[in-house]
Amino acid sequence: MQKRPKVWRKVVANVPPWLYLGSVFILVGIVVVMTMRNTHREKSLTAQTLLEKGAALIKAFESGARTGMGMHWRGDQFQVLLEEMANQPGIFYLAVTGEDGLILADSDKGKIGSRLHGPEEMKALAIGAKEKWRVTSLADGRKAFEVYRDFAPLARRDAAEYCEEEVWQYACPWSRPGSSQGTGRQAIFIAFDVAPFDAALAEDMHNTVILSAILLLLGVGGVMTLFWAQSYRFSRRQLQDTRAFASEIINNLPVGLITTDSDGKLAVVNSAAERISGLKAADIMGKIPEEVLPGAWCSLRDVVDKGEPVMEHETECSFDGEKNLPLSLSASKILNEEGTHLGNLFIFRDLGEVRRLQEEVRRKEKLAALGSLAAGVAHEIRNPLSSIKGFAKYFEGQCAEGSQGRELAAVMAQEVDRLNRVITELLDFARPSDLKTRSTDVGSLIEHSLRLVRQDAEGKKITVTFDRNAGLPVIAIDPDRLTQALLNLYLNAIQAMENGGTLAVRAAADGRGGVRIEVEDSGKGIAPESLSSIFNPYFTTKSSGTGLGLAIVQKIIEAHRGEVKVKSTPDRGTTFNILLPVGRPEGVAS
Template identity: 45%
Template sequence: MHFRKKHSLPGPFASPWLVIGAAVILGVVVVALSVRNITRSEQYMANILLEKGGSLIKAFEAGARTGMRGSAFRLQVLLEEMADQPDIDFIALTDREGNIVAHSNNEQVGKRLFGAEVTTDLLRPDTRPRWSIFGQAGKRYFVVYREFAPLQGRHARRGHMMPHMRNHAWDNWQQPDGPPPIIFVGFDVQPFEDARRQDKQHTMTMAAIVLLLGVAGFISLIWAQNVRRARKELESTQALSDEIVSNLPEGLVVLDAAGDVSFMNNAARAMLGDGTAAHDAHEAAASCPPLPPVLMHAVRQLDTQHILSGRETVLSGTGGPVPVSVTGACITGEDGSLMGKLLLLHDLSEVRRLEEEVRRREKLAAIGSLAAGVAHEIRNPLSSIKGYATYFGTRFAEGSEDRDAARIMVQEVDRLNRVISDLIGLARPSDLSLKPSRPESLAENVLRLIRQDAAGKNIDLRFAAADDLPQAVLDPDRVTQALLNVCLNALDAMESGGVLTLSVDTDSTSSEGRRLLRFKVRDTGCGITPETLSTMFDPYFTTKSQGTGLGLAIVHKIVEAHGGEIAVQSSVGSGTEISLILPLEPQRNANS
């Protein structure tokens, strides 16, 4: 027997569309959150630069208000000093046409700050700081800009300027009645873009990690579900297989590679005489009785034969000797190594019983053929013998030895005639006359027939019937004959008095699904020896000096004709109980 290991694990992709859908949803969520995070980060960095640029503009406006009391030179110096910070590329002041009127690099004055495409309509400046990214001379700048209004502070308002503040500088930078100039603070855009790029990379990396972790977690969840489901199915399958193996009608014995018994089901335990039953596989493996020598010999034979089939032997079972057929095989792994040995024990008790039944039927058939050939030939001379014996008996005086001899001759002829009648009745087919009958009425009638014989032997007759007994379809005459024969045998077993109990009840449903009726005859006589139990229903077997040996054989035939069976329980000195178990409804072939 080759044992192949199968590795079958539940896959996490048992439902691929579910995984794909979950991954898509998770991906959309992660991408949306990443985009939102990147946008917020860019906005945060832009706000920082915007606030810094706005602060510089306010500082320059404050300086401009102070510088107006001096000269434009001071304002230029202030402009250059403020633009001399590491992250500031320039500070410029332009008119509405984009022409530079002041610049941190004095050489740029009079030029256009940006190209012609950057117009006031595009910039839409007002009093609030704005930002944008522009390019100039192949370089890009983060530019914060707004209208330049140094005279709109809290110390001076448009239209209410102090006379000493009107000077040449203000006249150059802003006409009081004209549109205000625009001030630009240019930052190097490279740190902003580097930070934005790093933030994007970090955000995308984290998003990818979150996505992978989410998909992995979802797959792990499905995997765990499948594993849990597979474990439950495995436990259910294992419990079912353990239940099946433990309750197999065949005996099963498993040995490990060392030859020790590792498992034994209940049938094998019963065959080996162990009355304890294992309730599960662990118990069946934990408490295994030792194997008898005959089975150990079979195990040793497997070392050379590998397969053992059809070896018949007898084991000491719980109910007595059990004939079994032993089949064995070696269990090997994929690499050919020995993993253990297997013994299968088939109970042959039913086979032996059927064989014995066949032999008994063959014996009855032989007796029937003999009876059919000679019964009529014997009966005719017996009639003549009885007639002449009766005639000669009348020729002798009453009380003479010759008259007694003639009477004994007539009695023996009558007994021989009854034996022939029983023999013919045993040999011919049983033609049953089935009709609905009350089983308790049949039993009471039998007790009435044997009441005189029981009273003569000081035997107490008792009757018991179950409540609500149903009618049974049977042959009342044949069943009465069978019960009468069994009861007469019970009376003969109680020579010094006793109790004979006849009870009627229903038995559990048979394996064919039929309801059964049971007549039970119990006596307190001498009992039956085990040797006699196996042959008590054979024709001509008797333990009585005046018996013919056909009474119980006829009982067996009547019960068999009804499709029933006979159960006998007896122990020497404790009495005997014989049960006639009949179906409540006949079989289809009851008359055959």
């Protein structure tokens, strides 16, 4: 930081006092004008909001009345509609009157037949087809924001046609035979309680006044600080120190921030630093960093003290002496405007999530390369296998029944079939995740998939259950690929229950329009050390498995922009949880 030039100090000292005083008056005028404009704008917005709300309710009631006429409602049904619409917070009444102010329909049934406004007042209101408003006082002294306009749910000729029948005489009180208002115009009034809006306006006015006062005080303070700059140089220096701290320290950062003072003690520790380090600010404030922070962290201080800033230095630190956290550290000195050293600033980010994402990217790149390689190898192997199987069948037919040669040829054909199944799984895994989606009933799809494995389950004395939630939505999925994923999970579950058990499948809406599917078995479970690897290709705990089944499941679910999770307890069973979103997966054919 550079020191303020002496020439500038002389200019500040030689400014005439009347210039400062004039600046204060100008600032006061600006603040007053801003306050008045803000108050006027708030009142206009409040009136506009209530007017639009009243207009919407009037249109809604007209539409309801029009619908009721089409459904042959009676008068009590119109009254219920009127009362229900008026039974909202902040509404005093909703009424329909004749052109002389006599109430024809009211949210308070007891007021029908009385007068809402006098004839002269009704004429003064100049009621027309467009909504108007005014602020009036009720009989009990409360203020009301009244919105009104003509009321005509149907054209007059249509209303007369509907109301001629006896069934409509109760639904059309304004057209009842013998009514003096039956042929005149009607008006609809809705009155809102303006007390909450007045309170909010008063609160906003209060806040505006406070803010204006603060701005005024800051402005006056700034002018007076300049005016008394030469007399209060020590106070000015303290203000500069505060500005330096304020410019460097930003609250509520998503990264950890720690500062030290000029004595080298910890001065500021933000909430993100507490969360990352697990240390409480109250426990470490005022202490030397070497006493509470890791050595790898504090070694940066020597570099900073030499005047060399540190930017995005990656390291690992252990704040609790056990777990190492990957961190990105930045550090610099804090200097005031005169170049005085006030302390050091340390900023650090937790790289754990970044490392996890990097590892995920590397894993997917590795899987993509592996899939491409597998596809090429599978295509090269499948053709020779077909020839080998053909020769095996030929030799099997040439050998006598029950001979060793015939048995060896049969084994050769079986092994070729097994290799073909492995190659098929390789190709399924390597195949691009192009989905052909269509709107599908997930419940019916699950029932169909369970029928395919029910015979295998019954052969091992396994009970199959399906709990289908009644509110399952129809979502866009590829039914063939999802069936393949479910079959892989079912077969894994059946193989895990050699001595019988229960295969339970549950499906329900997840509350956001998607579907959650659970596949649970009561088998031998998965060892905790294997849980993190079960979705890796070629990882298997079975002697005859290929390790591609669950990898294919994960690939299919992720292609649907879903996720699959697993929970397992050894000797108690395993649960796979699939979440499918409601939206159509990106980049798929419909």
